[in-house]
Amino acid sequence: MPPPNGPKGPKNRSERPGGDRPRSGKGFSKGGKGGVSGPRRPVSSDPSDTSKRFVPPSARPARDGAAGPRKPYGAAKAGGSDRPRGPRAEGTGRGGDAVARSGKGGESRPDRGRDGGKRFDRPRDGGPRGEQRGDGPRPGGKPGGYVKRDRPEGDRGGYAKRDRPEGGKPGGYAKRDRPEGGKPGGYAKRDRPEGGKPGGYPKRDRPEGGKPGGYAKRDRPEGGKPGGYAKRDRPEGGDRGPRRDYGKPGGPRPERTGTGPGPTAKDGPRKPRLDRDGRDRARQAREAEPVAPLKGSRLITARGAAVEMLDAVIGENRLLAELTGPGGPLDRLDPADKARAQRLASDTLRGMERIDRLLQQHMDKYPPLTFRNILRIATMELCAGEAAHGVVNEAVTLAGAAPRGTAMKGLVNAVLRKVAATGPAAWDGLRVPRMPVWLRDPLIEAWGDAEIQAMEAAHFAGAALDLTPRDPADAAALAADLGGTLLPTGTVRLTAPGQISELPGFAEGRWWVQDAAAAIPARVLNAQPGERVLDLCAAPGGKTMQLAAAGADVTALDVSARRMELVAENLERTGLTATLVTGDALEHGDGPYDAILLDAPCSATGTMRRHPDLPFAKDGSDFGTLIELQAELIDHALSLLKPGGRLVYCTCSLLPDEGECQTDEALVRFPALRVDSEALALPGIDPAWRTEEGGLRLRPDHWPDLGGMDGFYIVVFRA
Numbered sequence: 001m002p003p004p005n006g007p008k009g010p011k012n013r014s015e016r017p018g019g020d021r022p023r024s025g026k027g028f029s030k031g032g033k034g035g036v037s038g039p040r041r042p043v044s045s046d047p048s049d050t051s052k053r054f055v056p057p058s059a060r061p062a063r064d065g066a067a068g069p070r071k072p073y074g075a076a077k078a079g080g081s082d083r084p085r086g087p088r089a090e091g092t093g094r095g096g097d098a099v100a101r102s103g104k105g106g107e108s109r110p111d112r113g114r115d116g117g118k119r120f121d122r123p124r125d126g127g128p129r130g131e132q133r134g135d136g137p138r139p140g141g142k143p144g145g146y147v148k149r150d151r152p153e154g155d156r157g158g159y160a161k162r163d164r165p166e167g168g169k170p171g172g173y174a175k176r177d178r179p180e181g182g183k184p185g186g187y188a189k190r191d192r193p194e195g196g197k198p199g200g201y202p203k204r205d206r207p208e209g210g211k212p213g214g215y216a217k218r219d220r221p222e223g224g225k226p227g228g229y230a231k232r233d234r235p236e237g238g239d240r241g242p243r244r245d246y247g248k249p250g251g252p253r254p255e256r257t258g259t260g261p262g263p264t265a266k267d268g269p270r271k272p273r274l275d276r277d278g279r280d281r282a283r284q285a286r287e288a289e290p291v292a293p294l295k296g297s298r299l300i301t302a303r304g305a306a307v308e309m310l311d312a313v314i315g316e317n318r319l320l321a322e323l324t325g326p327g328g329p330l331d332r333l334d335p336a337d338k339a340r341a342q343r344l345a346s347d348t349l350r351g352m353e354r355i356d357r358l359l360q361q362h363m364d365k366y367p368p369l370t371f372r373n374i375l376r377i378a379t380m381e382l383c384a385g386e387a388a389h390g391v392v393n394e395a396v397t398l399a400g401a402a403p404r405g406t407a408m409k410g411l412v413n414a415v416l417r418k419v420a421a422t423g424p425a426a427w428d429g430l431r432v433p434r435m436p437v438w439l440r441d442p443l444i445e446a447w448g449d450a451e452i453q454a455m456e457a458a459h460f461a462g463a464a465l466d467l468t469p470r471d472p473a474d475a476a477a478l479a480a481d482l483g484g485t486l487l488p489t490g491t492v493r494l495t496a497p498g499q500i501s502e503l504p505g506f507a508e509g510r511w512w513v514q515d516a517a518a519a520i521p522a523r524v525l526n527a528q529p530g531e532r533v534l535d536l537c538a539a540p541g542g543k544t545m546q547l548a549a550a551g552a553d554v555t556a557l558d559v560s561a562r563r564m565e566l567v568a569e570n571l572e573r574t575g576l577t578a579t580l581v582t583g584d585a586l587e588h589g590d591g592p593y594d595a596i597l598l599d600a601p602c603s604a605t606g607t608m609r610r611h612p613d614l615p616f617a618k619d620g621s622d623f624g625t626l627i628e629l630q631a632e633l634i635d636h637a638l639s640l641l642k643p644g645g646r647l648v649y650c651t652c653s654l655l656p657d658e659g660e661c662q663t664d665e666a667l668v669r670f671p672a673l674r675v676d677s678e679a680l681a682l683p684g685i686d687p688a689w690r691t692e693e694g695g696l697r698l699r700p701d702h703w704p705d706l707g708g709m710d711g712f713y714i715v716v717f718r719a
């Protein structure tokens with residue numbers, strides 16, 4: 001068979017035969033790994049020729065010429081990224097995480113030991129001070145210089161002489177030691193909080209080679225505005241040109257608190273910031289330790305646990321879902337307080353940009369991370385209408401209970417009283433918090449400015465609780481019984497649900513938690529009773545349950561043993577059955593199947609309404625690896641299909657690279673493959689959501705009057 005259209009493009013693209021995916025030498029390739037370099041063996045275009053379809057991984061060409069087993073997912077980043085990862089792709093992609101969160105969920109990292117509260121008691125090393133050090137107040141010193149009005153005349157709020165970094169001038173941080181973008185004298189009003197100027201990083205700080213967006217203008221129609229990946233915009237053969245690098249694998253990670261100030265042009269070349277923000281220590285710690293255990297009584301409260309969660313997300317780039325397991329901040333809380341702590345942490349992350357803007361009005365510089373997070377949570381609560389007296393008292397108590405926190409109590413008290421006086425009234429006038437620039441720029445290029453603002457509004461609004469009824473015919477009755485809303489696609493939405501496991505019908509398995517968008521892939525797959533269906537990346541099992549409830553003979557596979565336990569628990573609760581397989585999808589060979597659902601691991605950027613921690617914990621540097629894996633999974637899934645069988649590919653991502661582009665490129669690799677767009681004609685699915693290549697693009701700003709939905713891409717292939 002002649003090779004399908006190969007990539008045509010700039011020189012730095014991998015030259016790969018067989019219609020392999022066009023890739024950039026920078027772009028999404030994995031630096032030293034060089035991306036998938038071998039030719040991809042195409043699926044036979046002859047539907048009856050099943051013998052040529054399955055190419056076992058062992059028979060595949062070596063990646064980068066390197067023989068041997070595939071490396072664990074994300075483990076081998078180019079440029080020495082030291083971000084430790086668990087087993088391949090565990091926890092990536094969160095299309096079904098809602099199920100896990102209903103009391104079954106979060107992944108803990110069993111490979112980490114316990115540690116005695118290090119985060120609150122870091123050794124002072126005399127090194128540069130930074131925003132994320134979390135070191136506690138300086139020795140022997142009052143926290144002078146934090147609160148604006150507390151400054152003595154002429155005092156610029158800096159550290160006392162003995163505390164200055166070597167070479168430091170009075171009045172603040174020596175240039176090299178200043179927080180990114182910081183000026184001498186601390187965080188004066190004009191200096192923005194974490195992350196820099198609104199809008200983010202100056203051009204030169206963008207990932208190498210990365211233009212904002214990375215989807216070059218030339219790909220758009222003449223004069224066309226961004227938004228949509230219309231076929232007409234693409235060069236022949238589905239070649240979109242080099243892909244964007246969403247992060248800088250192995251390089252220093254950009255500031256991404258989501259709120260603010262990043263490096264500014266005057267800071268000069270970027271330098272590693274690990275010492276400055278404590279991330280080197282954090283990373284080392286992550287290899288061996290779970291969340292630092294709770295220290296003392298102060299953290300056995302919802303607010304204390306929320307502080308610890310924020311410390312881990314912002315200071316250590318951990319996801320909230322990683323923090324819910326044994327040994328984590330929630331460990332010793334009762335279920336109601338667990339829920340409250342998670343809500344406090346999520347709401348604070350969601351509103352972080354506004355919160356920091358309010359706080360910065362009253363501080364010349366930020367205190368260490370833990371105290372900053374105490375202030376942030378309290379500010380969020382004050383602006384949400386909580387009684388000032390209780391919020392301030394609790395925050396002061398929390399601060400005082402932290403190591404070396406006695407000296408911080410005054411600061412916390414003074415700042416929060418000011419916030420209480422003016423913050424709630426100012427809150428609504430502040431702009432809707434934005435996504436971090438590394439993500440915002442490419443999304444604007446993809447969907448347009450107004451659309452991104454609408455998505456940000458949806459993210460800020462958060463998400464209701466969505467339920468999928470086991471029996472789709474029960475949806476209206478379920479909505480009535482639970483006081484919910486029946487959405488056009490058959491999901492039941494609850495706006496004030498309370499504790500999930502206490503809701504009627506939970507124990508009996510009448511429903512499960514699943515975002516409205518996440519429920520659509522299994523619906524378009526339309527499994528029939530008795531059909532042999534494979535759910536290829538199944539955990540925690542939301543889509544498996546839909547397929548099993550339809551009466552199909554379901555095999556559910558996932559690489560994560562821990563997450564497969566959730567599938568088993570969910571099936572047991574709902575009284576549904578499936579064959580469970582724990583293993584790598586790329587090594588599964590038990591075909592052929594009538595239909596396959598591939599809910600591939602992805603950036604999870606479509607789930608930010610529910611996971612506001614994502615922009616803080618991620619920087620996009622692993623997206624390239626995920627995109628490569630998605631293509632491999634598509635190829636392998638196709639090899640397991642019966643002739644004429646259907647493959648539903650989906651990701652909970654907003655990035656076209658994980659959706660529309662994957663479809664384009666699969667169609668180039670496999671010319672006989674067809675997209676079945678008719679399968680998308682289901683009740684509640686707006687035809688306007690269809691994409692030119694025949695898929696379905698769901699976005700958080702869809703259904704604005706109903707409360708939005710997660711971002712998803714869905715396509716139905718026919719072999």
Ligand SMILES: C[S@@+](CC[C@H](N)C(=O)[O-])C[C@H]1O[C@@H](n2cnc3c(N)ncnc32)[C@H](O)[C@@H]1O
Pocket residue numbers: 088089090091092093094095096097099518536537538539540541542543544557558559560563583584585586599600601602
């Ligand atoms: C988006 S989640 C799946 C959600 C699930 N379909 C649901 O609806 O509940 C992606 C899953 O892919 C799994 N995964 C990642 N790489 C895999 C691989 N190579 N083989 C099998 N599963 C994999 C992850 O463990 C994760 O559970």
